[in-house]
Amino acid sequence: MWSVPPVARCATTAAMPKKVGAAGAPEDPPRQRAATGSVEVWSRVTLADGLEVNVEPGRAGLSPEQVRALVRGITALYRDVRANQEPGAQRQEP
Numbered sequence: 001m002w003s004v005p006p007v008a009r010c011a012t013t014a015a016m017p018k019k020v021g022a023a024g025a026p027e028d029p030p031r032q033r034a035a036t037g038s039v040e041v042w043s044r045v046t047l048a049d050g051l052e053v054n055v056e057p058g059r060a061g062l063s064p065e066q067v068r069a070l071v072r073g074i075t076a077l078y079r080d081v082r083a084n085q086e087p088g089a090q091r092q093e094p
Contacts, residue, residue: 029061043067047075 034040045053053074057067 032059045071047071047078051078 040056040059042054042056045055047053053071055062055067055070057064060067062070
């Protein structure tokens with residue numbers, strides 16, 4: 001299956017479609033189930049009223065800086081969508 005949803009693209013993402021594997025994005029590692037009795041620490045980041053990101057950096061394979069970059073990217077995309085623009089499009093100044 002080929003899939004690059006238009007809403008998921010941002011200015012730094014290549015626009016070329018990539019083959020999506022069973023786990024989701026092409027580079028996703030295989031899904032792992034949490035072992036019985038394991039403890040996970042999830043971060044719940046509120047980006048705006050009604051918009052949150054839940055992430056477990058260890059399972060996602062993200063460093064703290066990568067989590068911050070992810071949140072910045074999602075926030076920028078959200079602002080583009082709210083402004084009724086295509087993600088990454090330049091605003092026209094009158």
